[in-house]
Amino acid sequence: MFKSTNLDLFTFPFTNFKNKTYRYSNDLVALSEDKVNFMKITPEYKVQIKRKREMLEEQPEVRYQSFPHTMEMQWEFVELLIDLSINKYPEHFSVEKDGDQWTFTNHILGETETFIFGDESSLSLEPYDMIGRHFHNDFMLMVNRDDNFYLEVAQESFAALFSPNWNLGMSFNEIHGPVPFVSRDGVELTDRIRKFLLTIEPGAPRTRVNWNLMADRWDVNYETMDIWGPERDKVTAENAGKLVHLRVEEQWFIRMPRSNAILFVLDTQFLPLEDLVLRPEWLETTYFNLADIPDYMAEYKGMAPFLPQSVEYLENLMNSMKVK
Amino acid sequence: MRVIGNIEMYVGKIEQITESVKRFYLYPSDQKLLPAFTGGAHITTYVDLGDNILEREYSLVSHPTDRTHYAISINRDPHSRGGSAYWHDHIKVGDKVISSFPKNHFTLGFHAKHHVFYAAGIGITPFLTMMEELEAQGKTFELHYAARTKEACAYHDYLHEKYPGKCTFYFSRSDEPQRMTPETMKNQRIGSHVYFCGPVAMVSEYKEAALSYGYPEKSIHFELFAAASGENNPFLVEVINHNKVIEVNPEQTLLEALLDAGIEAPYSCKAGGCGQCEVDVVEGEVDHRDIFFSDEEREQKKMILTCCSRAKEEKLVLKL
Numbered sequence: 090m091f092k093s094t095n096l097d098l099f100t101f102p103f104t105n106f107k108n109k110t111y112r113y114s115n116d117l118v119a120l121s122e123d124k125v126n127f128m129k130i131t132p133e134y135k136v137q138i139k140r141k142r143e144m145l146e147e148q149p150e151v152r153y154q155s156f157p158h159t160m161e162m163q164w165e166f167v168e169l170l171i172d173l174s175i176n177k178y179p180e181h182f183s184v185e186k187d188g189d190q191w192t193f194t195n196h197i198l199g200e201t202e203t204f205i206f207g208d209e210s211s212l213s214l215e216p217y218d219m220i221g222r223h224f225h226n227d228f229m230l231m232v233n234r235d236d237n238f239y240l241e242v243a244q245e246s247f248a249a250l251f252s253p254n255w256n257l258g259m260s261f262n263e264i265h266g267p268v269p270f271v272s273r274d275g276v277e278l279t280d281r282i283r284k285f286l287l288t289i290e291p292g293a294p295r296t297r298v299n300w301n302l303m304a305d306r307w308d309v310n311y312e313t314m315d316i317w318g319p320e321r322d323k324v325t326a327e328n329a330g331k332l333v334h335l336r337v338e339e340q341w342f343i344r345m346p347r348s349n350a351i352l353f354v355l356d357t358q359f360l361p362l363e364d365l366v367l368r369p370e371w372l373e374t375t376y377f378n379l380a381d382i383p384d385y386m387a388e389y390k391g392m393a394p395f396l397p398q399s400v401e402y403l404e405n406l407m408n409s410m411k412v413k
Numbered sequence: 414m415r416v417i418g419n420i421e422m423y424v425g426k427i428e429q430i431t432e433s434v435k436r437f438y439l440y441p442s443d444q445k446l447l448p449a450f451t452g453g454a455h456i457t458t459y460v461d462l463g464d465n466i467l468e469r470e471y472s473l474v475s476h477p478t479d480r481t482h483y484a485i486s487i488n489r490d491p492h493s494r495g496g497s498a499y500w501h502d503h504i505k506v507g508d509k510v511i512s513s514f515p516k517n518h519f520t521l522g523f524h525a526k527h528h529v530f531y532a533a534g535i536g537i538t539p540f541l542t543m544m545e546e547l548e549a550q551g552k553t554f555e556l557h558y559a560a561r562t563k564e565a566c567a568y569h570d571y572l573h574e575k576y577p578g579k580c581t582f583y584f585s586r587s588d589e590p591q592r593m594t595p596e597t598m599k600n601q602r603i604g605s606h607v608y609f610c611g612p613v614a615m616v617s618e619y620k621e622a623a624l625s626y627g628y629p630e631k632s633i634h635f636e637l638f639a640a641a642s643g644e645n646n647p648f649l650v651e652v653i654n655h656n657k658v659i660e661v662n663p664e665q666t667l668l669e670a671l672l673d674a675g676i677e678a679p680y681s682c683k684a685g686g687c688g689q690c691e692v693d694v695v696e697g698e699v700d701h702r703d704i705f706f707s708d709e710e711r712e713q714k715k716m717i718l719t720c721c722s723r724a725k726e727e728k729l730v731l732k733l
Binding site: 120122125126165168169172173233234235284287288290291292293294343346347348349 | 414415416417418419448449450451454477478513514515516517520522523524631679681688689691
């Protein structure tokens with residue numbers, strides 16, 4: 090388990106809420122030009138990459154999946170990631186292009202990838218898998234066919250009830266089938282968001298922030314539920330500060346012009362509840378939000394078994410700070 | 414690689430294709446590679462006229478993976494709203510044009526076993542890149558293309574040579590006039606997808622015919638030039654979550670009125686064909702002028718496409 094140590098780089102999720110209450114809504118917002126580059130090198134970079142690669146080695150089929158017809162899409166993704174990384178961190182990443190012969194260097198890890206752009210036989214891994222292993226994010230490519238999006242390539246190491254192995258080929262609506270929310274006028278939220286995603290055009294990416302709580306674990310996928318399922322019951326009001334982490338997913342939605350797909354990028358960050366004391370205003374806001382989560386939402390997010398203990402922990406923590 | 418915003422371009426070359434069609438070659442001012450695109454894609458172009466901006470959508474006709482430039486083909490429409498006339502009469506080599514990223518609301522059906530294209534006049538443009546893609550993928554297709562004469566038929570020789578045996582041309586004003594009809598759709602095998610591009614009347618006729626022949630809705634694809642016209646009544650629109658009541662006058666669309674009032678309403682094609690400007694209707698009867706919604710959807714859903722549809726009576730209440 091790792092946590093964010095530079096809180097200036099931590100995306101606190103409850104910044105835009107009303108009446109101290111969190112509810113689901115279609116909250117995708119347009120990105121400004123200075124926010125579009127999702128590359129972020131934090132003090133945890135090396136730890137995260139090491140763990141991500143271990144997961145990909147341990148369970149390659151679970152962690153990475155693609156359809157054979159996605160090769161051209163994968164190269165579009167490679168070009169995007171290399172360009173964004175060099176743009177933001179020219180001191181950490183570089184590329185040399187001699188025609189189609191590309192050499193990408195990751196100076197933090199001291200690694201070099203040499204390949205012929207557009208020729209997957211010049212790599213030992215698939216292009217998407219290769220470049221994705223240099224960045225801590227999870228990457229999903231949802232391809233637009235007819236009026237829906239289908240998961241056709243995915244590399245992931247911070248699953249929240251998700252797995253490339255299980256979800257490959259599913260439509261947006263299938264993947265979000267368990268989302269229990271219906272708007273006041275009876276329209277399913279999932280279908281409304283599908284329609285909204287269809288309006289995301291190339292050149293106009295969007296973003297949103299999602300959050301969850303996780304008990305002593307950064308990754309919960311279907312294939313390992315026998316391990317993490319019971320762990321959720323270990324949480325008490327005494328140990329929640331260490332075990333329970335506020336999990337934040339900063340998400341980017343980028344329409345890829347050649348693939349006609351939406352690239353879904355997740356930057357997942359963790360903060361143990363005890364570290365909320367470092368920012369007292371975050372502590373209070375988190376407490377009020379968690380205290381007010383309806384049962385169906387806690388159930389859907391998988392936090393129901395340890396939510397009451399977490400709320401109790403935060404309440405005690407706030408009271409102890411007031412006493413001081 | 415570009416990710417956000419619009420792209421500043423300059424006109425590098427202009428070619429006369431037929432008497433009324435010109436091809437404009439656009440190059441990026443910063444010399445960096447352009448985004449590649451998919452067959453059927455278009456761009457929105459913005460030309461600065463001084464007192465206002467001329468905003469128009471045109472299909473791309475350059476190769477989808479040629480990232481050095483884009484090309485568009487524009488027919489000088491005698492009933493031009495100002496767009497095609499301006500491009501033909503005033504745009505010259507060296508002029509600046511802003512382009513959006515390529516967008517595609519007219520994609521090839523992924524599951525199609527065979528693709529059948531029907532073009533009327535300048536409606537040929539999106540099919541040029543679609544056929545390029547299919548040819549590269551080794552998939553089968555055929556083109557039916559109607560024009561007044563061979564001389565007025567843009568890209569006739571190019572198509573005839575490049576895709577031998579796949580193109581059928583119909584010239585209505587030749588010595589032996591021929592008329593393109595929807596009947597040819599009857600002979601296609603199941604699994605075929607049909608695509609229409611042309612004026613509203615043509616697209617409506619082909620769409621109705623395809624449905625009547627039993628084509629599933631998902632196998633029918635189309636793109637329009639301009640929204641259907643009708644009498645433009647003035648009406649009021651109340652936007653409940655913005656606490657605003659806006660007057661829509663006969664000279665403007667509902668979409669224009671919303672944008673003028675500072676409401677960030679979504680839109681794209683402005684022709685009632687793409688569905689991007691769909692908004693929830695809380696109250697009021699809608700005069701649907703799009704061809705995006707099916708009759709069933711019009712009955713079941715309370716929705717309006719703001720770019721072309723209007724209120725049936727004096728007022729609509731919307732939520733966006």
